[in-house]
Structures are given as C-alpha cells and as structure tokens.
Amino acid sequence: MNSSCWYSCVVFLLLEVSLVFGDLSCPQNLTLHTLNTQYILQWDWGHEAAMNETVTFTAQYIAQFKTQRPTQRHKWISVCVNVVERRCDFTDSGLFYLGMFLLRVQAKTAQQSSHWVLIEFCPDKHAAIGPPSSVQLNSIIDGLEIIVTDPIDSQNQSMKELVQNMKFLIQYWKKHEDVQKANTLCTENNVVTLSELEKWTWYCVKVQTHCEFYNKSSVYSDTQCTQTGGETTNLVICLYFLTSLVVCGVVFLVFFLASFKAYKTLKSTFYPPITLPSYILEHMAADNDMPKLLIPESEIFCERLEITSAEVSAAITLMEQDQGIETHSQQDSGDSGFISTEEDSCHKEYSLRKHIKHNEVHIEDMCKMNHSEEIQVGMMDVLCLKS
Structure with missing residues (x-):
C-alpha cells in the first residue's frame, strides 16, 4: 500500500x-x-x-x-x-x-x-534578389535604348552596393514572334543600346537581375514594347499632314454642330416662339387700314415752289387795278405826275419780288424741317398776296 x-x-x-x-x-x-x-x-x-x-x-x-x-x-x-x-x-x-x-x-x-x-x-x-525597379525604352533610329534601374533594398538604396558582380539579363524579340525566340544580352551597364534592328518595327523587352557568385536570378520585369525609329520619308510626312487636316476638320465640324445645337436649345428655352391669338391679329390688320395722325418719315416730301415772271406781272396788274382810281387822278396832274407813277410802279414791283423771295426761302426752310403745317401757312400767304 x-x-x-x-x-x-x-x-x-x-x-x-x-x-x-x-x-x-x-x-x-x-x-x-x-x-x-x-x-x-x-x-x-x-x-x-x-x-x-x-x-x-x-x-x-x-x-x-x-x-x-x-x-x-x-x-x-x-x-x-x-x-x-x-x-x-x-x-x-x-x-x-x-x-x-x-x-x-x-x-x-x-x-x-x-x-x-x-x-x-x-x-x-x-535572400532572393529582386528584378530591376524600373525599365524604360526609348526609340532611336534603327534600334532601342534600354535604361535599367537597379533593384533597391528596404532603405531605398541600390542593391549593387551589397551584391557582388550583379548583372542584367535582357531578352528582346519582335512583338509578333514567340517569346521563346527571344535574344538574350548580359550586361553590367544600366544603359544599353540595341542597334541594327529593323526600322519601324515593334520590339518587346524584359530584364532579369542575376548574381553569378551564388547563381541567383530574380524574376523578369514586366514586359514592355515599343517601336523602333527610322528616317521619315516625304510620303509619311504627307500622310501625317493629311491626317492632321482630317482630324482638325472633324473636330471643327463637331464643334460647329455642337455650338449650333446649343444655340438652338438656348433660343428655344429663353425665346420660345409664341403665336398671337387670332382676334389680336385681326385687330392689328384693321389698325393698318385706319388713317394715321403722323405721317411716316418715308412719306414726307416737299417740292420747291417757283414763281415765274408772268405770275409776278399778274400780281402787279391786280395791285394796279385795286389802285386804279388813284392812278387816274395822278395822271391828270401833268408830266411830274407821270414820273412819280412810274417810280411808284417800280417800287411796288421791287417790293412784291422781295416779298415773294422771302416767302420762297421760308418755304424751303419749312421743307427741311419736315413740318407740313408751316408749308400750308406759307402757301396761304402767297395766295393772299396774289389775290
């Protein structure tokens, strides 16, 4: 136990x-x-x-x-x-x-x-090594320029300061071809020029970081594609010019149509078409037939009044008839009376012509002022003088 x-x-x-x-x-x-x-x-x-x-x-x-x-x-x-x-x-x-x-x-x-x-x-x-932090392609004549940026550490420093003999493996191929047929280029430089490529041809590029000492390789960077350059021919320049003209024409046409459409919309919004009622239109038509107190400016006219010598003689005759008795009495007085009668007659004729000239000038002034009532008064004065 x-x-x-x-x-x-x-x-x-x-x-x-x-x-x-x-x-x-x-x-x-x-x-x-x-x-x-x-x-x-x-x-x-x-x-x-x-x-x-x-x-x-x-x-x-x-x-x-x-x-x-x-x-x-x-x-x-x-x-x-x-x-x-x-x-x-x-x-x-x-x-x-x-x-x-x-x-x-x-x-x-x-x-x-x-x-x-x-x-x-x-x-x-x-530790695994990373791919280049960035890859940039620039098109040049008959080739490509590749700018490779080193991979960076946690302190944003280049890994080239830590990794010995770090290199870049560059693969490039035509865009329409299989990537298995890509060409490979190994370099330590950050700027590489691929020359003797076909002109005006699209090429794709991807880059890998490689360390030979421990045989470490990173994954490839993202694939980037661009077109190689070449000499610009006159035909290409003409095509570019015509294309730019067409594009500018289309843009202008679209802008014009859009502006016209906006104008019509604004006009219909702020100034809508309004049809007057029929009774108002009839009243306005009836008003057009009624006499107007004011004569339109286009209907005002004035003619020059001209008095001939015959009319002056007739006016003098009428004045002499009115003074006939006085004339006969003066004729009996002798030669001196005859001379005075002639002088009086000349004086009367001069006064009458001066008065008619004054009325004529006055009539012209009234025509310039477009005043119909003063014209009528002037005419009445002349008629009174004739009578």
Whole structure:
C-alpha cells in the first residue's frame, strides 16, 4: 500500500516537471520569405497541442561566430516577444547582408515552454534578389535604348552596393514572334543600346537581375514594347499632314454642330416662339387700314415752289387795278405826275419780288424741317398776296 502511494507521488512529480521544462510541441517548418533586404520568418504549429490555452511565440537571432565564444553564446537578440502571429519580421533588426546568423523560435503558454527551433540564415546566400525597379525604352533610329534601374533594398538604396558582380539579363524579340525566340544580352551597364534592328518595327523587352557568385536570378520585369525609329520619308510626312487636316476638320465640324445645337436649345428655352391669338391679329390688320395722325418719315416730301415772271406781272396788274382810281387822278396832274407813277410802279414791283423771295426761302426752310403745317401757312400767304 505504501509502495503504491510512493509510486503515485513519483509519477505526479514527473508530470509537474514535464509541464514546467517543456513537453509543449515545438514550432515546425521554419521558412524565410526574403526579397533583397526584407526578411520574414514564418512557421507552423498545431492548435491541439496547447489544450485550449493561449500560445505565444518568441523569435531571436545571434551572429553565428558568437556561438563559438562561451562568453557571448547566450547573447541572443529578441525581435518578436510573446506574439500570437506565426511570423516575425527581421527586416529592420540589423542583419548584416554579408553575415551569417542563427534564428530560433520558441512556443510558450502560461505553464509550458517548447524547445527552441533553430535555422541558419545568410542574407547574401539565401535572400532572393529582386528584378530591376524600373525599365524604360526609348526609340532611336534603327534600334532601342534600354535604361535599367537597379533593384533597391528596404532603405531605398541600390542593391549593387551589397551584391557582388550583379548583372542584367535582357531578352528582346519582335512583338509578333514567340517569346521563346527571344535574344538574350548580359550586361553590367544600366544603359544599353540595341542597334541594327529593323526600322519601324515593334520590339518587346524584359530584364532579369542575376548574381553569378551564388547563381541567383530574380524574376523578369514586366514586359514592355515599343517601336523602333527610322528616317521619315516625304510620303509619311504627307500622310501625317493629311491626317492632321482630317482630324482638325472633324473636330471643327463637331464643334460647329455642337455650338449650333446649343444655340438652338438656348433660343428655344429663353425665346420660345409664341403665336398671337387670332382676334389680336385681326385687330392689328384693321389698325393698318385706319388713317394715321403722323405721317411716316418715308412719306414726307416737299417740292420747291417757283414763281415765274408772268405770275409776278399778274400780281402787279391786280395791285394796279385795286389802285386804279388813284392812278387816274395822278395822271391828270401833268408830266411830274407821270414820273412819280412810274417810280411808284417800280417800287411796288421791287417790293412784291422781295416779298415773294422771302416767302420762297421760308418755304424751303419749312421743307427741311419736315413740318407740313408751316408749308400750308406759307402757301396761304402767297395766295393772299396774289389775290
């Protein structure tokens, strides 16, 4: 009985020790996802092993040469501490690109800890290199100019400063041909000229970064296509000119039609056509037949009044008849009376001509002023003088 109790106590103690010192399952399948100087460590872990407890992870690293020194082998640098995610970003942790490092991960719960799982990492050897950050094509006569920009690290610096003997593999081919027939050019230069190509022909280009030391190659950049140049012939110039004329004509026609349409729309909106009622039109037609008090300016006319010498003589005769008695009495007085009669007659004729001239000028002034009533008054004056 005592032995059985002792055995139970020993088993219980062993279970407690196992819970404290690490029966928790370890992270598995440690994988580094890298590109240039971006490093992300990922791992797997089974959910059922924690018995519904919250599990956290801690990731650390150390330079490999420090593990060979007893005084520094325990100086691990923690990057992720008690994180729930099954990943840790080592990009900004200070890993030297040409160095050798050890990375490790441990799983923890409130009462348990797993063993550390190690992985060796050398960025220069294991990190993937990226494609050129940009590729630009320029068309020249009988060829293409290719401008390649270096891949950049997490600090926006050129990877050429870290990667030894970095080169570019350039593939180019005609657009209508299969990419399998592409020509390949290896160069260290960032500006490359492809000469002796066919004129006015479309070519496609893609570029890959390559490191010969570790035989690393990036994926290809996006394919870009452009047309090669050539000498411009007179026929091409004429075609361009005619095309520009046609385009300008079409644009002008469209603009004119659109303007006319807009004008019609605005006119119909702000000045809509209104038809007057029939009774108003009849009243207006009746008003046109009625006499108007004011004579239109186009209907006003004036003629020059001319008085001949015969009319003057007739007027003098009428005046002499009115004074006949006085004339006869004066004739009996002798020679002196005859002379005075002649003088009076001349004086009367001069006065009459002066009065008629004055009336004629007055009539012309009235015609210029377009005043019909004054014309009638002038005519009445003349008629009175004749009578």
